[in-house]
Amino acid sequence: MPDSALHHGWMAEALRQARKGWYSTHPNPRVGCVIVKDGAMLAAGWHEYTGGPHAEVNAIQSVDKIPAGADFYVTLEPCSHHGRTPPCTDAVIAAGAARVIVAMQDPNPEVGGRGLEQLRANGIEVISGVLEAEARSLNRGFIKRMQQGLPFVSVKMALSLDGRSALANGVSKWITGEAARRDVQFLRAQSSAILSSAATVLADDPALDLRLTKADLGQQREPRPPVRALVDSKLRLQGNEKIFSTDGEIWIYTCSDDAARRNLLIERGAQVIRVDADAAGRVSLTAMLGDLSARAINDVHTECGSGLAGALIEQRLADQVVLYLAPHLLGDRARGGFALGELTAMDQRQPCRLCDIRQIGDDLRLTLDLQRN
Numbered sequence: 001m002p003d004s005a006l007h008h009g010w011m012a013e014a015l016r017q018a019r020k021g022w023y024s025t026h027p028n029p030r031v032g033c034v035i036v037k038d039g040a041m042l043a044a045g046w047h048e049y050t051g052g053p054h055a056e057v058n059a060i061q062s063v064d065k066i067p068a069g070a071d072f073y074v075t076l077e078p079c080s081h082h083g084r085t086p087p088c089t090d091a092v093i094a095a096g097a098a099r100v101i102v103a104m105q106d107p108n109p110e111v112g113g114r115g116l117e118q119l120r121a122n123g124i125e126v127i128s129g130v131l132e133a134e135a136r137s138l139n140r141g142f143i144k145r146m147q148q149g150l151p152f153v154s155v156k157m158a159l160s161l162d163g164r165s166a167l168a169n170g171v172s173k174w175i176t177g178e179a180a181r182r183d184v185q186f187l188r189a190q191s192s193a194i195l196s197s198a199a200t201v202l203a204d205d206p207a208l209d210l211r212l213t214k215a216d217l218g219q220q221r222e223p224r225p226p227v228r229a230l231v232d233s234k235l236r237l238q239g240n241e242k243i244f245s246t247d248g249e250i251w252i253y254t255c256s257d258d259a260a261r262r263n264l265l266i267e268r269g270a271q272v273i274r275v276d277a278d279a280a281g282r283v284s285l286t287a288m289l290g291d292l293s294a295r296a297i298n299d300v301h302t303e304c305g306s307g308l309a310g311a312l313i314e315q316r317l318a319d320q321v322v323l324y325l326a327p328h329l330l331g332d333r334a335r336g337g338f339a340l341g342e343l344t345a346m347d348q349r350q351p352c353r354l355c356d357i358r359q360i361g362d363d364l365r366l367t368l369d370l371q372r373n
């Protein structure tokens with residue numbers, strides 16, 4: 001078998017290891033590692049949680065001794081700096097690795113490549129870029145945060161088959177069935193934050209909580225309750241909505257200076273974060289997302305009405321849309337899902353690329369990447 005096919009096979013196994021951290025590594029990246037010698041896998045490891053051992057160290061420590069001359073397959077460049085744990089390059093060098101094969105370099109422009117250089121300087125052969133696209137999709141939020149200072153933003157929307165999100169009178173419970181609503185719980189669990197708006201919270205009073213346990217998620221530890229980030233330009237929330245009595249931090253983004261309302265929400269346990277206003281006098285979504293990134297939020301899962309959803313798309317801040325389509329029609333008097341300005345030519349359309357489609361209960365789930373035109 002040619003070397004490249006071998007590398008792909010073992011890297012696929014390392015990626016499988018990394019995926020075990022799908023729900024838990026935040027804000028760190030998901031990373032897996034396998035150690036191979038003479039065609040046999042000696043050890044495997046993955047990064048489980050921030051502050052815990054990295055994948056390479058978990059793999060090394062999973063067996064008594066790694067013989068010298070082994071190949072290390074890692075889905076991300078080993079770290080060479082002292083963070084919460086000692087550098088992985090030291091551990092790989094101490095284990096006497098012959099080759100280190102990585103899927104991708106560290107996306108942090110300040111450290112990217114240094115780990116690989118250090119390995120090479122210690123006589124280790126380094127191969128980079130094996131199954132890179134797969135490794136990138138595993139950590140798209142982490143990568144975007146490191147490279148752009150913004151989180152990956154996914155907008156979830158439940159629509160009737162004719163694209164309607166609510167009746168004309170605003171009633172939207174429930175467009176989709178129970179299975180789809182349970183599926184959304186998994187989207188919440190894999191995200192660093194749930195984003196919504198004061199308008200949605202005041203209208204629907206959602207709990208925006210996580211009701212899945214470690215058993216549901218196949219994890220060893222209970223999932224952390226998600227951060228709920230809310231756009232509340234004028235501080236209209238009262239502090240008695242359901243989200244204030246469910247688990248998880250509440251971060252309220254506002255451009256209001258109303259101290260009384262601010263103090264009330266702080267007393268109710270929320271953090272109130274003042275950001276710049278946009279031209280319309282509402283919270284600047286760019287400023288808000290920049291702040292979320294600075295707070296180590298990799299992936300934002302948005303559950304909101306057509307206003308915020310449309311604004312995120314129009315301002316090119318959303319990366320993905322997850323549409324749940326229910327098999328019924330609400331008619332053209334019902335409300336649409338995305339408030340976008342009126343288009344006058346077809347070339348103004350927002351193009352999407354269909355990445356995944358599947359049936360969830362009686363509903364369809366479409367995952368679409370938003371294309372930049």
Ligand SMILES: [Zn+2]
Pocket residue numbers: 054055078079086087088089
């Ligand atoms: Zn490391």
